[in-house]
Amino acid sequence: MRKISFKLGLFFFLFVLGIETVLFVSLYITLVHSRINEEFEQLLARGNNHRDVLEKNYDSSTLEHVTMMESEAVTDVVITDDKGNILYFSDHILPFAKRIIKNEVKNIPHDGMIVQKNWQKESHISTVSPIRVDGKIKGYVYMFQNTASIQNMIYKLKHHFIIVGILSVFLTIITIAFLSRVITIPLIRMKQATEKLSKGDFSVRLQVKGEDELAQLGKSIQTLARDLEYLKKERNEFLASISHELRTPLTYVKGYADIARRPNIKEEEREKYLTIIYEEAEHMQKLVKELFELAKMDQHSFHIHQSSTNLCSFLRKVYEKMHPAFQAKNMSLIYHCDGNITVHIDQKRFEQVMMNLLDNALKYSEQGSTVSIDVRTEKKNIVIIVSDEGRGIPEEDLPHIFERFYRVDKSRSRASGGTGLGLAIAKEIIEAHGGSIYADSIYGKGTKMMITLPKE
Ligand SMILES: Nc1ncnc2c1ncn2[C@@H]1O[C@H](COP(=O)(O)OP(=O)(O)O)[C@@H](O)[C@H]1O
Ligand SMILES: [Mg+2]
Incomplete structure (x- = not known):
């Protein structure tokens, strides 16, 4: 079995079973112990009772009375003199009593003591209480109780424990089986989901509850x-x-x-x-x-090779490259850049971006209009702006012009020779520099393309 629910369940089961066994066994032992103790104490107390009565009136009528009382009860009594000779006894306890009494015991405390405690093997348990009158031992009260009733009680107790034990093991199995399934069902679902994913089926919907x-x-x-x-x-x-x-x-x-x-x-x-x-x-x-x-x-391997660049002289080179093309279309290209601005750029790729923007400005403008390149420094950014007075971009197209293959005028794109990829490439490059590119346009009036680069 390789199922995780089975493994988890088995592990929990063995663990809980171990705990249950220890608890049950220790509970059983304590219970048996205290029940047996109780029996002994009761027997001893009864013997002490008789002894007390006899100490007050040590005469034959009292002795007979005590013996008679015991012949009615489940316990039995044997009374001896100080030498251990049996004087009175109830019922047919004699053979066992003789065996006990022969083993004469000395130094018996006044509160009595247990003389036969082997309840498992012997037929009777037994206690003894000494009768003392005027400081002298007069005799002994031996008490006996049949161990059959004790054994029976312990047997019943054991029986109960076994039933309860089996029941609790059974309940444990059910609970654990249920719990381990509840825990592993989401895992199994996820496994199935990822299998579906790897087969190319993306319609995976998992029910996710909670925050764990x-x-x-x-x-x-x-x-x-x-x-x-x-x-x-x-x-x-x-x-x-x-x-x-x-x-x-x-x-x-x-x-x-x-x-x-x-x-x-x-x-x-x-x-x-x-x-x-x-x-x-x-x-x-x-x-x-x-x-x-x-x-x-x-690809993730796309790297740009940035180097410290003086922005103004970099843009001047771009301006000089593009200037003839603008002249040829009878347009003017102007360029503003003041100060000493240093940027970290990949010069080759950044030039490509600028060319793309200027190429668009040239393509989408009429003769005689002006295109300008401006540089503005803000608190945290440097902004390069390419603005033209061309046809502009309709508002609804503006959000899409950076998408691949997107062209505002599909039918006329053949004439302009555009692929619709220029701005998409520009955006990728600028974002790789940690900057952003943004277009602003009024349809029919002109377009502004803004590149924002973070300052060093
Ligand atoms: N300066 C601009 N003026 C007007 N429209 C522009 C300008 N720049 C870009 N566009 C519009 O955005 C579209 C996408 O630009 P681009 O990605 O460079 O593709 P291409 O120039 O190859 O058509 C262009 O087809 C054009 O419709
Ligand atoms: Mg273009």
């Missing part, structure tokens, strides 16, 4: 199930969107390649189609690169 360790374990398992379910759902959605993202450019590539290989097509048209194919391939290349980057960031 078992309940906490149950709650943890439930949370784990929920997390796994969420991860699985997210992964499926992600895979679905990847295949969706790849399907469109592949359709283009396949379609235009089909036309371009026709023999009777004009050379300049062929060139046009090949250009489209090239652009689509480029788009897919970018998509795959960005997906790979995101996949790397999802």
Whole structure:
């Protein structure tokens, strides 16, 4: 048997059985002892009583009277003279009495003593009380009691104890079986739940009551199930969107390649189609690169290599890289950064973030507008702001733009060449730096992207 309820139950049972046995045995011994003692004391008291009467009137009529009284009772009496010669006796006690009295005892205290105490083996127990008149021993009062009644009483007591013992063992077994099941049922449920989880069934619902360790374990398992379910759902959605993202450019590539290989097509048209194919391939290349980057960031091994950087000169380099692109679209890019601000950043990745933001500002703005980079220092943070005067983001889309593949204008995204991954990547990188990124926008007026980095 490997069941935990059985092991637990057996352990408790042996333990309780041990305690019960010790208690029962000691109770039995004390009880028997005190009952037997009582018998002896009663017998002795009775003998002392007779002795007292005889000490007051030591004459034959009193002697006869005492003997007669005992012949009616369950006890018996034998009265001897000071030498041990039997004078009076009740009933047929003689043979046993003779044996006892022959073993003459000396120095008997006035309160009497026990002369035969072996109640288990002998037929009678016996006490003796000396009769003393005027300071001289006149004789002895021997009392006898049949041990059969004592043995019978002890037998009954033993019988009771055995019955009660069996009953309590029985009750113990029932209680322990019940308790160990109650304790182990939640454990067994949890085991089944985790087995279900490992098979990919996340519909695990455990009933958790209370606040103890078992309940906490149950709650943890439930949370784990929920997390796994969420991860699985997210992964499926992600895979679905990847295949969706790849399907469109592949359709283009396949379609235009089909036309371009026709023999009777004009050379300049062929060139046009090949250009489209090239652009689509480029788009897919970018998509795959960005997906790979995101996949790397999802792993726990994702590390950033931070180094102390002068923020203003770092941003100046970014500004100089991007400036020509803005000029080409007839837009202006301005840049403000004062003072000596040091930040701990992974320069390569942080540059990627800035490029993404500036690329968006460029893509989603009209000719002639201005994009600016500002740096603000707050009490605990450094904030980098990229603002544009472009088309802005509708309020309902604003909470989603950092999600993977999310684009406000799905139909026009082909023209802009976006993958919808730029901001998702930016967010991962900024969060790996311990910072946060946040967007603020008025639709039709412009957008502000804010990066908050904690100060050193
Ligand atoms: N500066 C901006 N102005 C207007 N819309 C923006 C701006 N930046 C981002 N967006 C919106 O957020 C979406 C997600 O941005 P991003 O993750 O960079 O993807 P992509 O630029 O590849 O489309 C964009 O498709 C666009 O709709
Ligand atoms: Mg982008």
